[in-house]
Amino acid sequence: MEYSPPPLFKQGASARVKVVFFSIIAIALLVVDSHMQSLALIRQVVGTALYPVQMAALLPRDALYSVSGYFVSLASVERENKALRLEQAANAQTLQRAQQLFSENAQLRKLLGTSEQLPVKSVMSEILYDARDVFTRKIVLDRGSRHDVVLGQPVIDDTGVVGQITRVFPLTSEATLLTDKDEAIPVQVVRNGLRSVAYGRGQSGLLDLRFMPANADIRKGDILVTSGIDGVYPGGLSVATVVQVENKSGDTFASIVCQPLAGIDRHKQLLILLKQPMDAPRPPPGDAKDKKAVGGKTRLRGPVKELPAVPTPLPATTVRRLLQ
Structure with a gap:
């Protein structure tokens, strides 16, 4: 379908x-x-x-x-x-x-x-590390006996005295800072020439002028330099500035606190003073012509000037007669 x-x-x-x-x-x-x-x-x-x-x-x-x-x-x-x-x-x-x-x-x-x-020789050094003793203020430098470093040599920077060498090794040395509690340095006030001795205060990083009379002429802001009378530090090196002076009526001595000028906390490079005078100028070559060695002795050449006559000492009896 x-x-x-x-x-x-x-x-x-x-x-x-x-x-x-x-x-x-x-x-x-x-x-x-x-x-x-x-x-x-x-x-x-x-x-x-x-x-x-x-x-x-x-x-x-x-x-x-x-x-x-x-x-x-x-x-x-x-x-x-x-x-x-x-x-x-x-x-x-x-x-x-x-x-x-x-x-x-x-x-x-x-x-x-x-x-x-400086009038003396110096050697550049660098701070290696701080000493391990926490109760002292010491640093270790990268110069030792091979660099003519000996005990007692001063250590300075461009602003002032840092301390002195207290231990020497062949390649390194240990320096005790001025602020160490067992360290002292003779100082002199620049303003008036007053001499004293600055002692370290340990970890506080400051210095004390001990045994100064209460009427001593020291003011806040005075600059202290090395006096040079100890034979260790050359005279005229900056040491510290006076930051506090307290004169109590009942005390015999004044309390004087100083701030070191050296910047050991800011720099790593320091100078070690070898305490050796700079090389003296050699005599002119012409002076050697007037000398002649004969038989191991030095004999002057040329005319010799007459030395002044030395007076003969008087007998003791004559001296007594003159004094009577």
Whole structure:
């Protein structure tokens, strides 16, 4: 039995006929548009009308690209920040090292200028470390007996006296600071020439002028220098400045506290005074012509000036007769 749809849903032309028909129309439009450009306006209108539809269709793609680009950019920024932090740390270390070298260079220049002004020979040294004894004020230097360092030699910097050598090894030496409780140094007030002895106060890092009369002419701000009477420290080296003077009515001696001028807490380079006078100038070569060694003795050449006659001492009896 053949089935046929009702008249209301009766189909029109067949699909094959429709395809052929619309293909012919499309080819005709293409030919007309290629020769006469008559469909440009229609194309623009259709493109404008379909633009919102195209944008809506591209929204998922654009959103996916944006999200992926955001995460890629975030990862890239994190890598750049990490690289910049490492570079900043390296630059900070380099800058600190440069500042340290600049400070050491300035300190060495000052020490060089100080050594040129001293009347004795000196050797440059560097602080290796502090002594292990916490109850003393000592440092270890990188110069020893091989560098002509001996016991008792003064140690200074560009601003004042630091201490003196108290132990010597072949390659290193130990210096006791002025602030050590067992250290003392003869000093002199620059303002009036008053002499005294400064004693260390231990870990406080200060000095005391002990046994000074209550009426002693010492004021706050006075500069103390080495007096040179002990034969250890050359005279005129800066030692300390007076920071406190207390004169109580019932005390016999004044309480005088001084602050050392040497900057051992700020610098690592120091000078060790060898206490050897600078080389004396040699005599002119012409003076050797007037001397001639004969038989192991030195004999002067040329005319010899007569020495003044030495008076003959009088007999003791004559002296008694003259005094009577």
